[in-house]
Amino acid sequence: MFEIAVSGPNVFKRHTFSKADIIVGSSRANDLPLRHPFVSRQHARFFWNNGFFVQDLDSKNGTFVNGNRVHGTVALGTIDDIDIGPFTLTLVPHNRLGDGAGESDVRPVTPAEQKFLSSIRTKPTDAQRRLAYADWLAARGDELKAEILRMQEKLRAFPLSIAGSGELNALLSALPKSETWWKVLLTRSAIENCGPAFAGRCPKNWDALHPSEEANLRTCDVCKEQVLYALTAAEAKKQVKAGGRLVMDPEIPRKGKELPRDTGKMVPAPTPPPQRKR
Secondary structure, three states, X not given: OEEEEEEEOOEEEEEEEOOOEEEEEOOOOOOEEOOOOOOOOOOEEEEEOOOEEEEEOOOOOOEEEOOEEOOOEEEXXXXXXXEEOOEEEEEEEOOOOOOOOOHHHOOOOOHHHHHHHHHHHHOOOOHHHHHHXXXXXXXXXXXXXXXXXXHHHHHHHOOXXXXXXXXXXXXXXXXXXXXXXXXXXXXXXXXXXOOHHHOOEEEEEHHHOEEOOOOOEEEOOOOOOEEEEEOOHHHHHHHHHOOOEEEEOOXXXXXXXXXXXXXXXXXXXXXXXXXXXX
C-alpha cells in the first residue's frame, strides 16, 4: 500500500492505492485521473519491483522527475518530485510492498504521529497539543517541523511581529515539496483578501477554519466563505481576481498588482464610529 500526494491547480490530495501497479492520465478510467489538457490519456505508470519506478507511456508533454524528463523507466525515492503537466506528484509509501523493500520504504507517518495529527485536527487552535507534537518531533530528530510549530505559538502571543513572521516563512519554505501536505494541514497563516471590513486581512487564521474534503479548502464559520490555500502565484491571482479569500503560501513571490502586499502584520477589524444620539 502507498499514497501519491498530488498538488496542482486548485488541487491538493493524497490518493491511497492497495495495488503496486497504477496508471496515471487524463482518462477517468485510470487509477489516478489527472484532468488537464497537458496530461495524456494514459500518461505514466507507477509500479513496484523491489523498489518504486515511474514509466512514461509515450506522453505528448513528458513526465519529469526532479526536473529531468523520463525516458523509459526511472527509479523513485520518497523525496522525488514527479511533474506531469501542471501537477506535482510525490510518493508516500505506507509500508513494505513485496520482498526486498528497504527501511526507506516504510510509512513516514507512524501510528503514534497520526494520533498527534488527529488530535490537532479535532482542536487545531489548542497550543498544548501542537507543542506536545513539537516535542515528539524534536525527540525523533525532526527539528525543522518542531521549530515551525514552536514559532507559530510564539507568534500567537506576538501577532504583530514582522521579524517573527519572516523567520517562520523561512522555516516553512525550507520544507521539501514532499511535506506540502504537512504545511497545509498545520499552518497558522493569516487569511487575506477579505474585503474592506477587515482591511483585507481577517482576524482569524487558517487553523481556525472548518476543514473540507479538499486539503487546501476550508470554510470560515463567521462569513461562511470558502478560503483557498494557494500553492502557486497563478492560483493566488485567480482567487484574488474572483474576489475570494485565500492564504498565501510563503514561497509565492508577491509580485505584481494582482497579489496582496504582506506586511507581516495581522490587521485587526476596524472599530466602528460611535453612533450619534438622536
